[in-house]
């Protein structure tokens with residue numbers, strides 16, 4: 001049986017978040033410069049979006065550029081921004097064909113204007129699609145997002161529209177960039193690194209983590225299916241005991 005056939009369609013994560021890591025090391029292994037690895041990583045994005053849509057995943061969030069990534073050499077940052085613009089404009093017709101809706105999270109106003117324009121255009125052009133939602137995390141940092149949410153809450157308290165005792169998780173979530181998006185059940189990181197790198201700190205509170213040694217440009221459909229199958233073999237207890245989950 002192929003990997004995709006082994007997946008239990010009743011227990012597919014609604015939302016998968018991925019830290020796409022290892023492009024630079026992959027390129028180095030090929031004797032190329034880091035930027036080549038980013039270009040090749042686009043093929044993996046295409047494969048994963050297709051695979052996720054096929055097994056009924058509803059949301060996929062890809063960590064494409066962190067706030068910390070602005071500190072990379074200018075040449076690499078410029079290349080990543082150009083790649084973003086060219087990929088989004090080239091892929092939008094395919095997204096529409098596959099019924100994929102594009103969204104973005106992060107400090108988007110810090111992106112170069114051409115990038116933001118292309119992004120907003122594609123978000124608008126795909127906004128009516130009803131299949132998979134592809135969320136790109138761009139200039140994203142969870143600490144930035146959390147502080148921004150706190151600022152929104154503080155403003156509401158200050159202007160009297162919210163009482164301190166009414167602040168709840170639900171309320172807080174309304175201040176996050178991911179409002180209206182369910183929390184990921186599964187988080188995948190490639191390239192053998194075991195860290196979260198400022199990604200979705202709030203939203204991953206109860207996610208299952210899956211790490212693979214594969215470098216991002218080598219990641220393909222079967223790698224996503226393997227991660228989903230691994231997820232399906234886990235017992236998600238949410239603080240309860242195993243017995244509580246199995247007894248009616």
Ligand code: IPE
Pocket residue numbers: 020021022023024025026064065066069080191216
């Ligand atoms: C991930 O690959 C892509 C981005 C962070 C934009 P890296 O560029 O981090 O590749 P490595 O980790 O240096 O191999």
Ligand code: IPE
Pocket residue numbers: 019020021022063064065066068069193195197
């Ligand atoms: C995390 O990867 C960010 C993205 C994948 C966009 P990095 O390669 O930048 O993470 P660190 O700095 O090694 O933790």
Ligand code: MG
Pocket residue numbers: 021022023
């Ligand atoms: Mg990296």
